[in-house]
Amino acid sequence: MADFFIHHWGWWSWLSYLLAGFIQCNLLLLVPFIGAMFFVWVERKVSARIQDRLGPTRTGGKFGWLQLLADGLKLITKEDLMPGEADRLLFKLAPYVSFVFSYATLMALPFADGWVALRMNVGVFFVIAVLGLEVFGVILAGYASASKWSLFGAMREAAQVVSYEVPLGLCIVTPCLIAGSLDLITIAQKQQGWFTNWYIFHDPFTFIIFWVYFTCATASVNRAPFDLAEAESELVAGFHTEYSGFRWLAFYMAEYGSMFTVAGLGAILFFGGWNGPIPVTHLLGWAYTADESHWRTLGYIANLLGCMNFIGKCIFWVTVMIWVRWTLPRLRIDQVMKTCLKYCTPIAAAMFVGVAVWRYEFPGGLWVKQSAASAEVREGAFMDATKKEAGTINQPSAQKLIEKIASEEVQ
Amino acid sequence: MNWHTIYFLLFSLAACGFALAVVFSSNIVRMAFYLVLSLGATAGLFFLAGADFIGAMQLLIYVGGTLVLLVFGVMLTAQSPFISMKTHSGDWILAAIVGGSLFAVLVQAAFSISQWQAGSSSNDPAIVAAPTTTTVGEGLLGLRVDALSKASTLQQTGVLSGYLLPFEIVSVHLLVVLIGAAYLARAKRRKLVQMAET
Secondary structure: OHHHHHHHHOOOHHHHHHHHHHHHHHHHHHHHHHHHHHHHHHHHHHHHHHHOOOHHHOOOOHHHOHHHHHHHHHHHHOOOOOOOOOOHHHHHHHHHHHHHHHHHHHHHOOOEOOEOOOOOOOHHHHHHHHHHHHHHHHHHHHHHOOOHHHHHHHHHHHHHHHHHHHHHHHHHHHHHHHHOOOOHHHHHHHOOOOHHHOHHHOOHHHHHHHHHHHHHHHHHOOOOOOHHHHOOOOOOOHHHOOOOHHHHHHHHHHHHHHHHHHHHHHHHHHOOOOOOOOOHHHHOOOOOOOOOOOOOHHHHHHHHHHHHHHHHHHHHHHHHHHHHHHHOOOOOHHHHHHHHHHHHHHHHHHHHHHHHHHHHHOOOOOOHHHHHHOOOOOOOHHHHHHHHHHHHHOOOHHHHHHHHHHHHHHO | OOHHHHHHHHHHHHHHHHHHHHHHOOEHHHHHHHHHHHHHHHHHHHHHOOOHHHHHHHHHHHHHHHHHHHHHHHHHHOOOOOOEOOOOHHHHHHHHHHHHHHHHHHHHHHHHOHHHOOOOOOOOOOOOOOOHHHHHHHHHHOOOHHHOOOOOHHHHHOOOOOOHHHHHHHHHHHHHHHHHHHHHHHHHHHHHHHHHHO
């Protein structure tokens, strides 16, 4: 964006960089903030429809959008309470720790081709690492409250999140195995084309493993049916029993931020990221290239559509989580642990081995035969690109590195 | 002074400052919190140096794993709600000797590397885009990445001299330890239940 300002509008470079940085940072922050508001509203509406709750169906405005304002006002005007025995510093900091770690993952989450705050070679790894840190805020909150409810809630939640990281990691590794990369952008680019290229349709194992991923992701962001740690009426609200008002809101925002992140990660790993089910933009030849020094309008529009695709997928999966929350009964803690250790982990491990074997036997995935039969239907720029990529996948990267260094030496 | 230097100073100040806070605090959970910030700032330094894999590893293992375990341990073994540690003067002297000697060795090592001395550094702001996972994998396979000056290194060293075999042995060893730990924990609990019943 800064290059665009410099080259097309002739601005000073410092002003362009400042403005571009400002706009992009704000966009990145606004997505989860507005997302959280929107998701809270969706949650209220869905819960009202599913469970016949009267309140949210009768709040004013078109579709009850005033519910958002009512919730916000209620939370902000609540008294800021703190137990007398609490560790004051940690009690105050804990919501922000949770919040910061939840939102830091968005840094590595690409919203469209090349539209990422920090393109990292190990994007997937970074996202799980930072998502796993969120549990620290929970432990701090539970511990600093000096309340037994909070401590037990924090222990339960920490145990749950830490144990669900094992199957979650196994599920996340599988698409990386197929793509041969830990870079989120590369993984999504490999799924370009029709929706049959998405990794969920790559082979039967990935289809199963996505549902394991979804279960584990739901559990690791403490959503029902695994939200025992913060069960409302049964267990006096777990680790944030002592929190009120804005600090409680920060925990809630962190939860919705994490929901968005895991939904986005699922969309990138299994549902093609920003690639729509039909590659309209690629058929029209509007491919976006991030390394160009100036923006091409068509590429920009294509990426904007991709961004909408991605956010749409995120919203869809978050809505599914909400739907699951208001449909299924809550699990007991032993059932939660059993689901993780006895079902999710072995299934994920077996599917991981299965995907490895499948990738070795059929590198093109499930649809390799069909795509050869209907090649003329799918002709377009993107097929050439994928073919080219498929040719270079098998080349050992060590050799590439050596070639690169050798060429540099020649220069 | 470019942004790289500014961020380096910021992260290193945070790392050192919170490390000092760990030392001078007496509440264990606060210590753990400061340690999180210090180790997180160290991860930031790794990211700044272009070693994003090591940085993410630092976040995952030290900040995410070790510290959560530490806080767990503290919470499980605590007798009173907030534990504070009292340090004896003997501990101070011992810690000062160990820490001081380690610091001296590190400072000497840092100043002995010629590329790191002032003036000789290439003012390349960032190598963040360098693919570090690839290099790590190649290192495991036996490609000496630091000595990749000649294209024929792979042929010279061969695949067998890599760290892949030790790595795999360590992985299997860890798996055995995990299974063993799970088995031991399970057996113990059964005995306790039987004892409780009788």
